[in-house]
Amino acid sequence: MLRVDGLEVAYGDLQVVWGVSFVVPEDSIVAILGPNGAGKTTTLLAIMGLLPVKAGSASFKGNSLIGLPTHQMVERGLVMIPEERGAFTSLSVEENLELGAYTPRARTSRTETMEEVYDTFPRLAARKSQSAGTLSGGERQMLAIGKALMARPELLILDEPSLGLAPIIVEQIFDVIRDIRDRGVSVLMVEQHLEMALESADYAYILEMGSMATEGTGPELEADTRVREAYLSL
């Protein structure tokens, strides 16, 4: 579904991503893991057209993404929830969800999608008219996911979905992410929270210093001594 090949990204003279390659197959959860500063977020932003790509390619459903404006990626079904959650605090919960269905493709099914989102997150339904700025951290992440679902994604990209959330909320969020995959939406997520991510992901890559250090399925990576020593407190 998403194929990234030899991606290189630099902020001016400072190169942070050095030839990153990975694939996200259909109906699966793929995780990119690694320490802070490894270039995970940079990779995502470059794919989404928000940072210039120095070299390499990225394609979605066979079409190149390089040079495509971000809003057109959303129209094609590639939707990203940024680390800072993506909901707008100056809009109400419902306005955020409506805005989520901004693209012409998503607008046609807006009412049904909104019902689905409220079914998935009843707490959002209870807070419909509240400003998104008054939500708790967990609710805000639910709103961010709800808003992204409103865009009718085929591939959902999440940047650090667990960041700053209580463990119990993190569990819920990962349940929802698996549920989204089971409904036929592929998921690409970036995480620092390795254990949790490896449990949910069908396949994972470990990014270090701007290039892929290793990759494998959850159990494979958990069995890898180097990964265990470096990242997992097993």
Added chain:
Amino acid sequence: MTQLILQSVVSGILVGGMYGLVALGLALAFGVLKVLDVAHGELLMLGGYASFFAFTFWGLDPFVSMPLVFVAMFGFGVILYLVLFRYVTRTEIHTRIKNSLLISFGLVLVLQALAVRFFTADERTISTAYSLEALTIGPVRVPVVRLAGLVVAVSAALALEWLLSRTRFGRALRATSEDWTRAALTGVNVRRVYLIAFAISAALAAIAGSLVSMGYSISPSIGLGWTLKALIVVVLAGLGSMRGIIVAGIFLGLVESLASVWLGGQYREVVALVLFLVILSFRPHGFYGRAHA
């Protein structure tokens, strides 16, 4: 004395409505694009001349030509954005303010020079059959043209508020003004939002110009004065609400008007600038409020 004060209050409110109207466009461009367009007053000046010439050459009543002026300046706004401000919005938010100041100040000089060249430096006013009419309420005279200006200003603010709070495009505007990156990730075509917001801002300036050319007067050099008033209003009101901007405009008009009664006309501008400094000292964040909280 009472009559003088009452009359000043009325004049202050009426001119204040104009300050508010000019500030609406400035606040829209600043709130959404993070572009500080000091040539906003020159766009007002151009709008004023457009109405003036439409009246002089074609005998078009300024209220009739107002929608045409609005559309024409919307178009001019599109061109200005595409030729100049588009490049400013490609930079980081903090660089935008500096760059837009430089670019729009250049635009001020160019538009002023062109206006002197083509329209001459003469002061102009549109005099229609009803220009001198006024409502007399007790001891106070309310010039109808200026009253119409206030009505247009309030209507523009309400229309803008409706656009922001009730329409799909308005939500996109608010989202873009809060964080353009996240708006893009939501599927909003941020460049188009910028283009339209800037064009609306220019068109609002032109409407104000049209009213100024009737109720007051226009000349090639009036722009910066109006921009300055609008800046003070935006600092007073923040970018929070369109209605708030009109209220702040009226407040500034009142303060100026009463200051010139009590302290003398020469203190009019001084009082406004002192107010500006006081607000900046005590409420410096007024400027960086949300475009629609």
